[in-house]
Amino acid sequence: MGDVAVIVPTMRRPASLARALASMFGQTGVSERLDAIIVVDNDPAGTAAETVARLAPESPYPLIYRHEPRPGVATARNAALAMTGAPLIAFLDDDEAASPGWLAALLQARAVTGADVVFGPITGRVPDGTGWPTPYLERFFGREGPAETGLIDHPFGCGNSLMVRATALPGAAPFDAAADQSGGEDDLLFASLRARGGRFGWAADARVEEFAPAHRATMRYALARAFAYGQGPSQTAAKAGHPWEVLRWMAIGFAQTGMWGLAAVALTLIGRPSRADLMDRTARGLGKVFWMKGFEPRFYGARELARLDRTTPVSPSTA
Template structure:
């Protein structure tokens, strides 16, 4: 029997219903009884609102369910805190708005072993609320993730949600995620860029499915385009941090061309009311992000920004 060597880390902030769904999907994982060591929930709310949810589910967990409150809001800080709660050599990340399919973790583990990858990613099915009309297909694609039709090594990385990482090679040090990305995100892009420069390998696990449920305040064209702009900023920001000025200039030139071409395409599609206009606007926003990548221009989605939004929505949360 193999030794238990995998921990699932789930950062969360004031999403008790979604967290419950995510945790129950982890508890229901099949074919990993001898591999799963810990499930770690990092409560990124200074008020510790996830504690009751975790305590209420503790008896249902097949392995130790660890609760860690990290009162400093921020996605990178939360991920680092989760790593500090387990010594497992393999770390799977699941977001608190995701639900894993029954063989999710088993597929990630098998793909990692077969491919010898430092990080393995799986596909995501985007789910959005009903009643969004012609925007539904675009938003489901936006919150989803597609990849190759078969397990294989990749020449690029995806996002941290729905991934399995070899701790020794992919997560160096006690705080591998850059806390300067706490509010804007992109901490995983920087991590994977550094891993790539070290010769790290990325893999794809085609059967390691999760569903991602976008909440109403995020399932909007405005939010998606803001995120697309932020995604576009990432190549330039990473190149700047790595002091690769020619790469910054290259990506800015690419971004300018993308912005011009896709803005015109979006305008034409909007005029004829073609639903593909959203995809064209997405590409234009990504191009614009490459042009306007400078510090201070990053949209804010996480950390203190998200906490402030939640306080406005529910100021009485205990």
């Protein structure tokens, strides 16, 4: 029996899920370590069951299906954790495809650094015809870090990560379900880990590709996400009960909004593609200022399900 399980949350993305799972079946150097691949289906209709059943005979590792009908990113991850007792947990999003040495590189980096959480690089991919924002969007959906494996000062997002369960994922439900609709459950998790003295690592060779779907590969979506990312520091300080820290982040946000907002307007007037990066920084600044409830964008859970219902209704044959 291996000591690591890979969790793949999904919601009504059969082709993308199949690509993610195929990349897991092709992992090298982990045959003695990989205990199971767990797919948690967050669609109330359970539409991923057919994809998992179809691909199960191709999997060199146990492929476990868990249906969690309550839509929400944190709830889905907690449900998957309940399906395994593995001491190491890796996360791969359903819109990602891992390189063959991905998991081995994460495991090696954890062994070298002793970190509680290890992250890897992501190459962002957007559909053809995205237009002038393409370079920015590829960076937005991607992730880069140090050229060498080692300890790092700050965490990244949960996708493409390896966590030590005992220290990074305490309790039966370590992800806060209050973040089910907006995301940010990993920010809260990592802030708590940092407060307990946890360490973060970087696996330079653990690369995945992330394929942004067309409805997300837009400036509107990216800036809404940037705004939500900007809310993170202020929200974390507020939850920790540090009002002066909240005020400090709000002051930083005011300054960023003014400085980068004016620069973005100037570049927009002359049609420079680099305005996208300044618009991103402006949105993050605004998020630090408007971090309160009522300003939180909704990207997951019921909101995403409603969008899918409008664009890709589920027929009885696929439910």
